[in-house]
Amino acid sequence: MSDAVLEVTDLKKHFPVKRGIIRRTVGQVYAVDGVSFDVREGETLGLVGESGCGKSTVARTVLRLLEPTSGSIKLDGHDITHLSKAELRRHRRGMQMIFQDPYSSLNPRMTAGDIVGEPLEVHGVGGRKQKTAALFEQVGLSAAQMKSFPHEFSGGQRQRISIARALALNPKLIVADEPVSALDVSIQAQVINLMMHLQREKRLSYLFIAHGLAVVEHISHRVAVMYLGKIVEYAEKKT
Numbered sequence: 001m002s003d004a005v006l007e008v009t010d011l012k013k014h015f016p017v018k019r020g021i022i023r024r025t026v027g028q029v030y031a032v033d034g035v036s037f038d039v040r041e042g043e044t045l046g047l048v049g050e051s052g053c054g055k056s057t058v059a060r061t062v063l064r065l066l067e068p069t070s071g072s073i074k075l076d077g078h079d080i081t082h083l084s085k086a087e088l089r090r091h092r093r094g095m096q097m098i099f100q101d102p103y104s105s106l107n108p109r110m111t112a113g114d115i116v117g118e119p120l121e122v123h124g125v126g127g128r129k130q131k132t133a134a135l136f137e138q139v140g141l142s143a144a145q146m147k148s149f150p151h152e153f154s155g156g157q158r159q160r161i162s163i164a165r166a167l168a169l170n171p172k173l174i175v176a177d178e179p180v181s182a183l184d185v186s187i188q189a190q191v192i193n194l195m196m197h198l199q200r201e202k203r204l205s206y207l208f209i210a211h212g213l214a215v216v217e218h219i220s221h222r223v224a225v226m227y228l229g230k231i232v233e234y235a236e237k238k239t
Contacts, residue, residue, distance in 0.1 A: 004038040004041075004074075005039055005041050008037050009072045010035075011035045011061060011071035012070045014030055015031055030229050033230055034230060035231050037224055037231060039207050042199065042204070043205060045221070045224060046210060046220030047226060048210050049211075054229040058209075058226070059209050063175055075095055092123075094169075096166040096167075096171040100177050102162055102183075103150075103182070111148065111149055112148050112153070113129075116165045117132040135165075139160040139163050154187075155184070156184075173204075174207075175207045176208045176209060181211060189218075192215070192218055196219055217237070221237050222235065
């Protein structure tokens, strides 16, 4: 579609099975096996499925954290499937990820401010301190907390830091891989409401990965169901 921020066509990701002393390939695991979908501007596509169905592999392959076996990935109309690392870096600003576990996805030796501001430094964006403080405010944290370390925050606050880091470069697409599954139920609602607010404010597009429908029904405009590496069903959200 013309308004699609992300277009994925016949995406496959196979992992070789190796055995023996010389690690000979004896088979393949078809983790993602011919998946196609798009994510439109300002919408959330929920991708749900049981553990091991391939949904997290889709998330990582879409962002080229894993190399696809075949298929195509287009970000804002640009085919990024086979770009080199140097070429891909130019497109990294437009796509970011929120990981599942806020305890392991943040560097414990860095302050929260340095974690959020790191993408700005890597991409040479000026005014890092001021922009980082503004990002903290946007996710419901105070600028005074920038000097604190990850272990000083609750799980919900850590995930807010992850969201702020993902927002740092003003991406069009955020891939959220089960971003609330490690949080208490009451905190899950707060984080989802924050993501919905930011989406309305910034016209963000989300690929939202979740284990079940209970979470995605509140945030998703459309839902795709994965089973054994394939998308087996689509549904539009009832209004």
